[in-house]
Amino acid sequence: MIDARGQSCPIPVVMVQQEVNKNHPGELQVQVDAMVCVENISRYAASQGYAVSVKESGGEYTLTLKK
Amino acid sequence: MSKKINPLVLISGLAVGVAALLLTALGNPANMGFCIACFIRDIAGATQLHTAAPVQYFRPEIVGLVLGSTVMALATKEFKPRAGSSPATRFIVGAFVMIGALVFLGCPLRMVIRMGGGDLNAFVGLLGFFLGILIGVFFLKKDFTLKRTYEVTTTDGLALPGLLAVLFVIFLAVPALFVFSESGPGSKHAPMAVSLLVALVVGALAQKSRLCMVGGMRDAVMFKDFNLLSGFGAIFVTVLLGNVILGKFGGFSTLSQPIAHSSELWNLLGMVLVGWGSVLLGGCPLRQLILAGEGNGDSTVTVLGMLVGAAFAHNFKLAGGADSVVDGVYKVGGIGANGKAAVCIGFAVLLVISLMNCSMLKKEAN
DSSP, X not given: OEEOTTOOXXXXXXXXXXXXXXXXXXXXXXXXXXXXXXXHHHHXXXXXXXXXXXXXXXXXXXXXXXX | OOOOOOHHHHHHHXXXXXXXXXXXXXTSOTTOSSOHHHHHHHHHHHTTSSOXXXXXXXXXXXXXXXXXXXXXXXXXXXOOOEEOSOHHHHHHHHHHHXXXXXXXTSOHHHHHHHHHTXXXXXXXHXXXXXXXXXXXXXXXXXXXXXXXXXXXXXXXXXXXXXXHHHHXXXXXXXXXXXXXXXXXXXXXXXXXXXXXXXXXXXXXXXXHHTOOHHHHHHHHHHHOOOHXXXXXXXXXXXXXXXXXXXXXXOOOBSSSOTXXXXXXXXXXXXXXXXXXXHHHHTSOHHHHHHHXXXXXXXXXXXXXXXHHHHHHHHHTTOSOBOOEEETTEEEOOBOOHHHHHXXXXXXXXXXXXXXXXXXXXXXXXO
16 A cells, blocks of 8 residues: 555655556555546556556545556 | 546647737737746736836736636635645745746746747757756656645635735735836736636636646656646647747747847756756646645745745846847847856755655665
């Protein structure tokens, strides 16, 4: 689980990119609290072959990336 | 990265380009339909934070951009008051981004508009901007961060939209409180209502599309994502074609460009400072205004840093001077010793901030 809540653009995507490059996870969860981060991470994840699902709760979002 | 381009980014780029052409046709300075750095500087002048007579006007465009963003963010439930991500550092970086922009004579948005007007000096600025972004990306890859934000009060989130709205009402009610240029760029402006209305629309579109000049290049370099860069391209193509259609395009040249200088080393270095600083801030000056409109207190502090940077740029004679013709002789403008020293100090400050906020570099040093 990557906790990127409160991080400004593009730090959340950088955090995901580093995890993907380092550990090549088959599944990864990311927490963010801004829609722009959801969009950016979803775009990056899709380009890396991940399917993305998003759950929203109280203004926070949990993205699940799966290959 | 996905090759998909969000059509809204292209539409926003097109709208910014058309808006720039329209505002210039209606009175804004040439190649300056929109310029965040220049317009914040003009507001600094109108409120006498500096006293440079040619650049004093209360630009409604800044008010419109921020309020347009606020309205769109409220309408789409994206208004989120938050702050606490190294605000003092952001203030300082914002000030140096402004100084770099005024050395070059334009923010990244005006750089693109100048490119579309045939100003080759702006292409030199583009090279510097790109180099600055590469430096910033290097530090991002070394885990650079100004740390996270936290939820803050609604009043904090509304600070900049509220401040600008109140100032604008005072400006309308008692204009004599403010100072206005009688000649120079500050004296040239489109009708107030048009400027405000156009900026409201652009601000709303920029909020929804996330349009950002630095984000375009940064994302292309880091993630091979060309989404935001497409907005950058759309502005350039729209302004270029618009100028050709309107008969205002006189070919590409470095000489006799409106409110520009051909001192290329400083065009380049000024924009290196802007590119590097903007990557550290997470967005270009336009994006900072939009984020402040969404309730981001750190961006509000950044904009206030830019305001102070603009005042310093003129009070301490750091800003670039345009090329001119004196007694029939072409005189290259540029910056004086103070401006050169300020750019060098800016690089030193950004280097210290970059190094001190990279956890990976700290680990390597230990």
